[in-house]
Amino acid sequence: LGMAPPAALLALGLCLSVSHGSFLVPLRIFSGGHNFSLALASDPTGAVNFLDMVDNLRGDSGRGYYIEMSIGTPGQKMNILVDTGSSNFAVAAAPHPFITHFFNTALSTSYRSAGRPVAVRYTQGNWEGELGVDLVSMPTGPNGTVPINIAAILSSDGFFLPDIHWQGILGLAYPLLARPDSSVTPFFDSLVRQLGIPDVFSLQRLAAWMSCDPQMDWICVCVCSQIMGGTEPTLHRGPVWYTPIVEEWYYQVEVLKLEVGDQNLDLDCREYNTDKAIVDSGTTLLRLPVPVFNALVDAITRSSLIQDFSAGFWDGSKLACWMKGETPWRFFPKLSIYLRATNTSESFRITILPQLYIQQITDLDGTLDCFRFGVSSSVNGLVIGATVMEGFYVVFDRAQRRLGFALSTCAASGGLPLSEIAGPFSAADVASNCSGGVLKAPVLWVLSYALIAVCALVLVVLCFFLC
Numbered sequence: 001l002g003m004a005p006p007a008a009l010l011a012l013g014l015c016l017s018v019s020h021g022s023f024l025v026p027l028r029i030f031s032g033g034h035n036f037s038l039a040l041a042s043d044p045t046g047a048v049n050f051l052d053m054v055d056n057l058r059g060d061s062g063r064g065y066y067i068e069m070s071i072g073t074p075g076q077k078m079n080i081l082v083d084t085g086s087s088n089f090a091v092a093a094a095p096h097p098f099i100t101h102f103f104n105t106a107l108s109t110s111y112r113s114a115g116r117p118v119a120v121r122y123t124q125g126n127w128e129g130e131l132g133v134d135l136v137s138m139p140t141g142p143n144g145t146v147p148i149n150i151a152a153i154l155s156s157d158g159f160f161l162p163d164i165h166w167q168g169i170l171g172l173a174y175p176l177l178a179r180p181d182s183s184v185t186p187f188f189d190s191l192v193r194q195l196g197i198p199d200v201f202s203l204q205r206l207a208a209w210m211s212c213d214p215q216m217d218w219i220c221v222c223v224c225s226q227i228m229g230g231t232e233p234t235l236h237r238g239p240v241w242y243t244p245i246v247e248e249w250y251y252q253v254e255v256l257k258l259e260v261g262d263q264n265l266d267l268d269c270r271e272y273n274t275d276k277a278i279v280d281s282g283t284t285l286l287r288l289p290v291p292v293f294n295a296l297v298d299a300i301t302r303s304s305l306i307q308d309f310s311a312g313f314w315d316g317s318k319l320a321c322w323m324k325g326e327t328p329w330r331f332f333p334k335l336s337i338y339l340r341a342t343n344t345s346e347s348f349r350i351t352i353l354p355q356l357y358i359q360q361i362t363d364l365d366g367t368l369d370c371f372r373f374g375v376s377s378s379v380n381g382l383v384i385g386a387t388v389m390e391g392f393y394v395v396f397d398r399a400q401r402r403l404g405f406a407l408s409t410c411a412a413s414g415g416l417p418l419s420e421i422a423g424p425f426s427a428a429d430v431a432s433n434c435s436g437g438v439l440k441a442p443v444l445w446v447l448s449y450a451l452i453a454v455c456a457l458v459l460v461v462l463c464f465f466l467c
């Protein structure tokens with residue numbers, strides 16, 4: 001889990017070298033005992049009962065979240081991983097040592113190959129295959145069987161992992177990220193068009209460390225779900241706060257400010273959004289651009305009651321362990337992210353408690369409880385991943401081009417919430433456009449041109465004297 005920095009740099013390098021057509025899709029496989037279920041609602045006209053469709057998305061400890069789908073005629077049942085950071089619907093169509101079964105296109109009378117090759121590279125793993133179309137239905141989803149673009153995965157590398165219980169991936173982002181190009185209509189776009197469901201879905205999940213063991217102190221009364229075609233009021237508490245979607249490719253948002261405890265990191269707000277800030281269910285951690293990450297670690301170190309923290313804890317190479325029963329959360333501050341509100345002169349704040357970002361690793365035994373840091377540095381933008389999303393009910397309101405955050409009924413421990421939302425705040429103290437692109441690069445370019453000019457001058461002078 002988590003990518004070694006050299007691999008990250010290499011991936012970025014590859015990505016930058018191959019033009020606009022190839023974005024790096026930040027898929028991260030979950031690890032930890034998550035519990036997650038999916039609910040679907042489809043009827044925009046009639047009464048929608050979300051709850052009896054809840055509990056249909058099963059999370060397996062450590063290998064990702066998936067929903068069940070039936071593909072082809074007759075239907076072949078597959079478990080499909082949910083990812084809001086990519087846009088292809090892809091299923092294994094050939095055997096692979098790490099998967100139990102695959103979609104056999106030859107056994108489906110309705111499968112039509114489009115005869116086009118397709119490949120997707122994620123930050124973790126990649127696959128290649130061919131495009132086709134087949135009928136898809138979701139036994140626990142909207143009522144209907146619709147033709148959907150499918151990428152049949154024929155070969156892959158680092159994509160399927162040992163012991164996973166899914167055979168494909170459902171990318172829920174916009175057509176711009178679809179491979180090989182945006183003419184391949186993504187799954188949710190097809191669903192909305194063909195079934196007439198609202199262009200909205202929402203996600204809610206149970207935090208990794210939460211146990212449903214009644215012996216323990218955690219509250220576990222919720223069913224955690226993904227809802228397609230609407231929002232379900234009983235899955236959140238209080239109002240939904242909305243932030244505009246800056247650009248429709250990833251779910252890109254605008255981050256205005258970060259706070260550790262009540263201390264503002266006080267960086268130029270464009271730092272938070274270089275080269276983009278996105279909300280991605282397929283990324284495990286909160287990922288921050290390097291300067292932001294360093295400022296955050298400094299601030300946490302200053303305000304934490306613990307003096308000597310191994311650098312390895314912050315960079316993810318070490319766990320921090322305490323004697324069993326000694327939970328470390330009281331030593332750490334809250335983290336807050338300010339997002340631009342739909343009234344652009346205002347912002348609102350989403351806050352996660354240490355319980356969400358100091359994450360217990362459940363499978364270790366012995367006399368210690370071990371924790372990892374749920375934040376990492378990033379060379380390709382800020383990613384609001386599962387570490388943060390777990391605290392909230394997140395509405396992907398594509399119809400109104402905005403993302404909504406509300407307190408999740410899931411995210412509570414011993415009756416105490418693990419997340420907070422507050423607003424509105426004035427956004428007068430930050431730039432009017434924090435997504436305004438490159439902050440450092442122009443300066444660096446000017447600097448490098450200046451250096452080249454100086455070198456050239458020196459050469460000319462040297463030549464002159466030599467001659």
Ligand SMILES: *[C@@H]1O[C@H](CO)[C@@H](O)[C@H](O)[C@H]1NC(C)=O
Pocket residue numbers: 033034035036055212222223
């Ligand atoms: C997930 O939650 C369901 C109830 O919603 C429970 O029956 C199941 O045991 C839980 N699974 C895990 C791995 O905690």
Ligand SMILES: *[C@@H]1O[C@H](CO)[C@@H](O)[C@H](O)[C@H]1NC(C)=O
Pocket residue numbers: 143144
């Ligand atoms: C699904 O649609 C079919 C045909 O339109 C209908 O007969 C059936 O009752 C529907 N099922 C549900 C659960 O709405």
Ligand SMILES: *[C@@H]1O[C@H](CO)[C@@H](O)[C@H](O)[C@H]1NC(C)=O
Pocket residue numbers: 343344345346426
């Ligand atoms: C937007 O927020 C500003 C500052 O709080 C307020 O003065 C203005 O009335 C708001 N605009 C709308 C349309 O609500």
Ligand SMILES: *[C@@H]1O[C@H](CO)[C@@H](O)[C@H](O)[C@H]1NC(C)=O
Pocket residue numbers: 433434435436437
């Ligand atoms: C902010 O700047 C980016 C990049 O220049 C641009 O694409 C975007 O439309 C701007 N947003 C607003 C609200 O002006």
